[in-house]
Amino acid sequence: MVDDSRPSRRAGWSFWAFIGFMLVLMGPFVMLGIWQVERLGEKEQLIANVASRMTLAPEPLPPVGEWGAFDADAWNYRPVTAAGTFQPEQTVLVFTSLADQRGKYSGPGYWVMTPLELAAGGTVFINRGFVPEESAGAFAAGGTVAPGLVSLVGVARASEEINSFTPAPDTAKRIEWVRNTERLASLSGPVSQPVAPIYIDLPAMGDGILPQGGETIVSFPNNHLGYAITWFGFATLVPFLLFFWARRQRVPRLPKLPPKP
Structure with a gap:
């Protein structure tokens, strides 16, 4: 065997x-x-x-003349200051679903993105905060904003990227899906050029006050x-x-x- x-x-x-x-x-x-x-x-x-x-001290945005070489990533999440005039009638609502919120409100709703015409020229979009879906109508045209020249302190955020899966904006209702500064400028209507490649998140104005700021992730x-x-x-x-x-x-x-x- x-x-x-x-x-x-x-x-x-x-x-x-x-x-x-x-x-x-x-x-x-x-x-x-x-x-x-x-x-x-x-x-x-x-x-x-x-x-x-x-944790850095707030710094003014670079002059408009330097925006051509603006490094948005280097400024991402940096505290900044800006001075200008809100254009509330050109506000764009950006759909979101807020979770792990710091304030009172969460769930489906919108970021209230209002262009700020800078005193030195140009425009930067301001994320004034979150509003729940049922309150969106009151902010579709900006809601109540401080009139005249205002000085703001917030957190700079790089413009969000779009891809082939990003839905087209609802131009009739002026609703977006991404906080992309170029698309925001196109949807909001004529704004003072150039448009900053960053937007600014504002802090909370107080408990329960809308828009609900201070929600920077x-x-x-x-x-x-x-x-x-x-x-x-x-x-x-x-x-x-x-x-x-x-x-x-x-x-x-x-x-x-x-x-x-």
Whole structure:
């Protein structure tokens, strides 16, 4: 009786090709794990940068003449000051669903985005805060704003990006879906040019007062550690799974019976 525990010849090259393929597959798993570790470091640095910016003293916006080279990301989340005149009749409502709110109101509603014509020229959109859906009508034309020249202190935010999935604005009702300064300027009507590539979030005016300011989101999803563990886990499992799979392939052949007389 011959016990041949080698892989059957029927498997041949495919047996070793499959093992080679799985071992090669470990490479991308490891690379993806390393990439997630790098992204984790970048995200933690971003969170630290934002936290430090929020504590800076407010600074005036750069002069309009410098907006051509304006680095919106460098100003994102920085306290800023601005002086100008509100244009309430050109207010745009941006749909949102507010969760983890700091104020009284949450749920479906709108950001009240009103252009501020700066005293030095140009326009910056001001996010005056959140209003619930049932109160939106009172703010569709801006609601009550301080008349004349006003001085504001708020938090600069980079213009939100749009993509192929971003719905078109409702031009009839002047409702938007993103706080993108170019689209806001197009929807609001003629505004003093140029338009700043950032908008400004205002602080809360008081408990229960609408619009509800002070809702700047300063937290970021940070799941990269979990993703890294997952990819490294896949890379670690490959050799163990291959070992047990290969053992199952090494099935002993049955002995040949002698021919009948």
